[in-house]
Amino acid sequence: MRRVLIVDDHVLTRMGMVHFVRHCFGNLEIEEADTAQAALTLAREKEFHLIVLDIDLPDRSGLDILPDLRRACPKTAVLFVTGLVQEDVALHGLKNGACGFVEKGSSPDEIKRALTAAFNGQRYISSGMRERLAFHAIEPEDNSPLDKLSEREFQVLRQLGQGHTLTEIGQNLSLSVKTISTYRQRLLEKLGLRTTADLVRYAVQKGLVK
Structure with a gap:
């Protein structure tokens, strides 16, 4: 029997997705998680055919845990x-292993x-995003500076955008403040910015935070 993990911190949204998946695909074993940590724990304990993941979670973002999920269940x-x-x-x-993106506001048929x-085992990009991604693919010189960032740098940038201090980010990622400060400096250099406030604005403008 196929097993699916649905990860979303909004109870009604999660319940709706559970019902929708069962309606579309019949008898499945479905697990639910409302935090990133709960999702990682389940992914390490059980084998899933599919993980349906939201980005905005209360403890860590779906983007942050994606590499961990890929390592836990490749x-x-x-x-x-x-x-x-x-x-x-x-x-x-997508570059870090997701098989697709679809917006919650998409039609039931598209979802x-x-x-x-x-x-x-195929990729799927929602119709509203395909054209924009295609433009990126044919204009490599205009690729986003985000492409230059390592997994850890991306995590630090997101958390700065969420308003966390260097100390808090260090605690969240189990790293020293000195190490986080080094990542902050690398971000400034790679993104061509000057201050932490610039990094916060950049993260917000790029939609990395709510």
Whole structure:
């Protein structure tokens, strides 16, 4: 029996997705998680065919835990079903192993197509995002500076955008303040910015935070 993990911190949204997946695909074993940590714990304990993942979670973002999920269950498809995201963010997720992105506001038919593609080991990008991503693909010189960031730098940038201090980020990522400060300096250099406030504004403008 196929097993699916649905990760979303909004109870009604999660319940709706559970019902929708059962309606579309019949008898499945479905697990639920409302935090990133709960999702990681389940992914390490059980084998899933598909993980349906939101970006905005209360403890860590879906983008932050994507590499951890890929390491924990490399054969599992990870499909983002989330709010509106900028193409830079979607590209980052795809390059780090997501099989697709679809907005929560998409039609039921499109969400079903995305889920079907994920079950079949295929990629799926929602119709509203395909054209923008195609433009990025044919204009490599205009690629986002986000493409230059390492996994850890991306995590630090997101947390700065969420208003966390260097000390808090260090605690969240189990790293020293000195190490986080080094990542902050690398971010300033790679993104051509000057201050932490600039990094916060950049993260917000790029849609990396709510």
